[in-house]
Amino acid sequence: MKILDIIPGTSVDGPGLRTAIYVAGCRHECRGCHNPQSWDFDAGREMSLDEIIAEVELHGFDVTLTGGDPLYRAQELLPLVREITRRGYTVWCYTGFTYPAVLSLPGAEELLSMCEVLVDGPFIEEERDISLHFRGSANQRLIDLTRSNPEQIILWQPEEF
Numbered sequence: 001m002k003i004l005d006i007i008p009g010t011s012v013d014g015p016g017l018r019t020a021i022y023v024a025g026c027r028h029e030c031r032g033c034h035n036p037q038s039w040d041f042d043a044g045r046e047m048s049l050d051e052i053i054a055e056v057e058l059h060g061f062d063v064t065l066t067g068g069d070p071l072y073r074a075q076e077l078l079p080l081v082r083e084i085t086r087r088g089y090t091v092w093c094y095t096g097f098t099y100p101a102v103l104s105l106p107g108a109e110e111l112l113s114m115c116e117v118l119v120d121g122p123f124i125e126e127e128r129d130i131s132l133h134f135r136g137s138a139n140q141r142l143i144d145l146t147r148s149n150p151e152q153i154i155l156w157q158p159e160e161f
């Protein structure tokens with residue numbers, strides 16, 4: 001799959017140090033997007049599942065899927081996320097879609113069933129707030145997927161930062 005970058009040791013995409021996997025492609029076109037180069041679905045380089053897993057294992061951090069918007073490639077990402085979670089890592093996922101609307105995308109429901117937290121919603125420049133943890137604008141939510149369902153959304157609560 002097309003990967004823009006893999007950054008180990010990030011502390012801004014979820015609690016603790018994490019390996020952030022930047023998946024290419026996004027159509028949300030949020031005004032003020034921090035990374036418009038990520039919109040191109042053909043950007044980055046093709047990486048195999050084994051190559052990505054090797055990067056994750058090399059550093060041993062939990063994983064965050066970001067981009068771009070990884071949910072456009074939910075179906076394609078399923079084998080990777082299955083393997084990451086099978087190896088005992090937790091997964092956070094960012095999307096510009098809102099939950100539960102995102103569940104209608106192919107593969108999204110299964111992918112999110114393996115994730116711990118979904119950071120949902122587009123970046124809204126008017127709601128930008130640099131004091132927020134792990135999100136850029138106040139409309140975005142840190143949804144605890146281990147306790148939420150489409151009818152009842154429970155926000156993730158940090159134990160500590």
Ligand code: SF4
Pocket residue numbers: 026027028029030033034035036038067068069095096122123
């Ligand atoms: S969803 Fe994220 S990557 Fe996509 S346009 Fe919005 S801010 Fe940029």
